Amino acid sequence: MINKIDILAIGVHPDDIELGCAGTIVKHIELGFTVGGLDLTQGELGTRGSAELRLVESNNASKIMGLTFRENLGFEDGFVTADNKQYQLEIVKKIRQYQPTIVLCNAIEDRHPDHSRSASLVSTACFLAGLPKIETAINGETQGAWRPKQVLHYIQWKPIKPDFVIDISGCLDAKISAVKAYKSQFHDPNSEEPETPISSQQFIDSVKYRASDLGRLVGVDYAEGFTSDKVIGLDRLDNLL
Secondary structure, eight states: OOOOOSEEEEESSTTHHHHHHHHHHHHHHHTTOOEEEEEEEOOTTOSSSOHHHHHHHHHHHHHHHTOSOEEEEEEOTTOOOTTOHHHHHHHHHHHHHHOOSEEEEOOSSOSSHHHHHHHHHHHHHHHHTTOTTSOOEETTEEOOOOOOSEEEEEOOSSOOOOSEEEEOTTTHHHHHHHHHTOTTTSOOTTOOSOOOTTSSHHHHHHHHHHHHHHHHHHTSSOEEEEEESSOOOOSOGGGOO
8 A cells, every 4th residue: 555755754763853844744744745754663661751752753753744644563662673684674665665755764874773763774674675676565455666856854953064954944943842742851950850961051052052053154034954865966056045
């Protein structure tokens, strides 16, 4: 069964796509693109909250962003590796099922080791999904090969230099609302859970600051940055900001 979409946003943990590319997601949905979400793990090793609570929060965030769907593959948090054949094939199935033109996924290098490993895992799976001799099926239906045109990596904790940025001016409030849907993870002055590197008000402020700083570089209010697995091609120069 094929349910073709334009963009598939993938994160190894629930809240990754919100922090990395929620503004880009919201903007493209407003432009008429179909966007789906895929979380690889339930974030069960997180210091705060629980897997069950993260699921509720991700559903709430998905509604804020306007995702067509969001699924969780239930991989083992903390132990996602780029060369895990089982994980590769599960992602291949999803790529072939939804046939996205563009895949957005974790940062190529970051503080959390799952992020970079997931980046490599997804990139590999997107390539393998285009090989006809790799056979997969969903619900007994054989899938055809499919390879996205672009695999793009959003920026997370580390200030990676982007290959390009997307203007998200007008979408920042929706991005911050989607991030704050994860009440268990981020700043809550009434929480009695342990403090973490992302639970302070300063961290939320840094999300806004990064968007502002990336926007400043290209002359807009706010932007999100991405790196690409391959050279980005433009069909005309006047699409540049």
